[in-house]
Amino acid sequence: MIRLQHNVVHRPRTIDDACTLLAEYGPSAQLLAGGTDIMVLLNAGLLQADVFIDLWPLDELRGIDDLPDSLRIGALTTFSQILRSPAVERFAPALAAAARTIGAAQIQNRGTIGGNIANASPAADSLPVLSCLDADIELASVRSRRRVSIHSFHTGYRKTALAADEMIVAVHLPKTRTDERIEFYKVGTRRAQAISKVVLGARMQIAGGIVEHIALAYGSVAPTVVRARAAEAILLGQYPSPELASRAVAALDRDLKPITDLRSSAAYRRRVAGNLLERFLRKALQH
Amino acid sequence: MKRLLDVLREDCRLTGTKEGCGEGECGACSVIVDGEVVNSCLIPVCQVEGSSVTTVEGLALNDQLSPLQRAFLEYGAAQCGICTPGMLMSAHALLLRRPHPIRNQILEAIAGNLCRCTGYTKILDAIAAVSSGNINKPDQSE
Numbered sequence: 001m002i003r004l005q006h007n008v009v010h011r012p013r014t015i016d017d018a019c020t021l022l023a024e025y026g027p028s029a030q031l032l033a034g035g036t037d038i039m040v041l042l043n044a045g046l047l048q049a050d051v052f053i054d055l056w057p058l059d060e061l062r063g064i065d066d067l068p069d070s071l072r073i074g075a076l077t078t079f080s081q082i083l084r085s086p087a088v089e090r091f092a093p094a095l096a097a098a099a100r101t102i103g104a105a106q107i108q109n110r111g112t113i114g115g116n117i118a119n120a121s122p123a124a125d126s127l128p129v130l131s132c133l134d135a136d137i138e139l140a141s142v143r144s145r146r147r148v149s150i151h152s153f154h155t156g157y158r159k160t161a162l163a164a165d166e167m168i169v170a171v172h173l174p175k176t177r178t179d180e181r182i183e184f185y186k187v188g189t190r191r192a193q194a195i196s197k198v199v200l201g202a203r204m205q206i207a208g209g210i211v212e213h214i215a216l217a218y219g220s221v222a223p224t225v226v227r228a229r230a231a232e233a234i235l236l237g238q239y240p241s242p243e244l245a246s247r248a249v250a251a252l253d254r255d256l257k258p259i260t261d262l263r264s265s266a267a268y269r270r271r272v273a274g275n276l277l278e279r280f281l282r283k284a285l286q287h
Numbered sequence: 288m289k290r291l292l293d294v295l296r297e298d299c300r301l302t303g304t305k306e307g308c309g310e311g312e313c314g315a316c317s318v319i320v321d322g323e324v325v326n327s328c329l330i331p332v333c334q335v336e337g338s339s340v341t342t343v344e345g346l347a348l349n350d351q352l353s354p355l356q357r358a359f360l361e362y363g364a365a366q367c368g369i370c371t372p373g374m375l376m377s378a379h380a381l382l383l384r385r386p387h388p389i390r391n392q393i394l395e396a397i398a399g400n401l402c403r404c405t406g407y408t409k410i411l412d413a414i415a416a417v418s419s420g421n422i423n424k425p426d427q428s429e
């Protein structure tokens with residue numbers, strides 16, 4: 001039996017109360033959502049905290065609102081709730097696809113989108129989708145409510161723009177248009193329970209034969225999720241062709257900084273990142 | 288902050304729920320909380336305040352094994368038995384939500400439960416037998 005240290009657990013019932021607690025304790029408090037990252041660390045003795053603020057009872061943080069131009073997904077919404085949501089299936093199917101690959105049923109039933117974003121792992125599977133959709137993260141503290149673009153939220157390896165007294169309350173996803181092609185690809189060791197080796201969230205719109213809009217967001221190939229800006233620049237405004245696709249794949253050298261670790265080698269990751277882009281472009285052009 | 292797993296095993300003396308990895312990977316500690324299967328090694332016990340928790344001990348009714356349990360016996364879906372309580376809970380949660388799953392849905396439902404003995408085929412067959420009515424369905428016995 002593992003004896004976790006004796007600690008204080010606060011269980012606020014409103015966002016305001018949670019923010020007040022955060023302001024009081026600052027960095028010494030540890031927010032707890034579904035626990036699927038935190039409990040692993042606690043069980044392994046890798047995390048010390050005297051005070052926990054347990055968000056789980058905070059129903060205000062749960063749910064998916066179907067707004068005119070966007071979906072607002074509460075931070076405490078689980079991946080199971082996301083993948084069962086008709087609104088997500090209709091307006092952000094790539095997020096449902098990502099949710100389906102996270103862990104297995106036990107993890108999806110407990111793991112939350114807010115936890116995935118805040119945990120800031122380079123391999124977090126929801127992040128490439130949020131990045132290619134240009135999502136905003138809504139934050140709250142006793143001082144203010146603010147919205148930060150996903151592109152500036154992750155500031156470095158496991159670093160975020162969250163202040164010590166701030167929490168994530170929701171994610172705002174602009175609805176995707178029906179003439180856009182959006183895909184989520186994840187490559188891991190096996191289908192379930194696998195941490196990603198390479199992930200791609202990709203979005204493209206073709207108008208009048210040319211690439212009108214393109215967004216390529218990779219996970220697990222840099223310290224944070226990254227947009228492949230060089231590859232995007234090559235594709236934007238051009239008539240797609242196999243030759244153009246090859247140039248975009250080559251440009252990934254400038255965009256990605258894959259490393260060799262336990263899960264995979266840098267060379268493998270770079271090769272797979274290119275293959276996924278080729279696959280996406282081939283598929284997108286068939287439509 | 289105690290883990291639900293320890294409260295079940297140590298405080299409630301419900302030792303049917305097993306600990307394999309203690310890090311969410313193996314599913315041996317699977318229990319059902321408010322209808323959804325979860326890993327009890329990853330749940331701080333405060334988070335089940337006001338919830339209903341079902342462990343493998345809760346499947347049998349009046350000393351009668353549930354159809355799922357009988358199917359596991361009949362089909363040889365358990366060998367060493369360490370994964371079995373967790374497998375049963377994942378399968379039970381699936382059948383509550385989807386009484387007639389296709390094979391892929393069964394595979395997905397037990398993807399978070401590792402078994403080192405059976406090779407999974409007999410487990411899949413046992414669950415399929417319950418859903419196709421070759422063994423009585425869970426709701427008929429409950």
Ligand SMILES: Cc1cc2nc3c(=O)[nH]c(=O)nc-3n(C[C@H](O)[C@H](O)[C@H](O)COP(=O)(O)OP(=O)(O)OC[C@H]3O[C@@H](n4cnc5c(N)ncnc54)[C@H](O)[C@@H]3O)c2cc1C
Nearest residue numbers: 033034035036037038103111112115116118124125168311
């Ligand atoms: C077996 C296993 C398999 C997994 N597989 C995958 C996978 O395939 N893909 C993947 O991406 N992840 C995977 N994970 C990791 C994990 O499940 C996800 O990152 C999940 O989204 C974390 O959410 P949570 O609610 O459980 O977070 P918690 O563990 O509760 O919290 C994680 C971190 O986020 C902070 N936090 C939580 N909520 C908020 C908030 N609202 N505001 C500010 N900070 C907050 C916490 O303080 C903590 O630092 C896996 C984990 C396990 C154990």
Ligand code: FES
Nearest residue numbers: 307308309314328
């Ligand atoms: S013991 Fe909980 S998942 Fe392995």
Ligand code: FES
Nearest residue numbers: 366367402403404
């Ligand atoms: S029967 Fe031994 S692990 Fe499954």
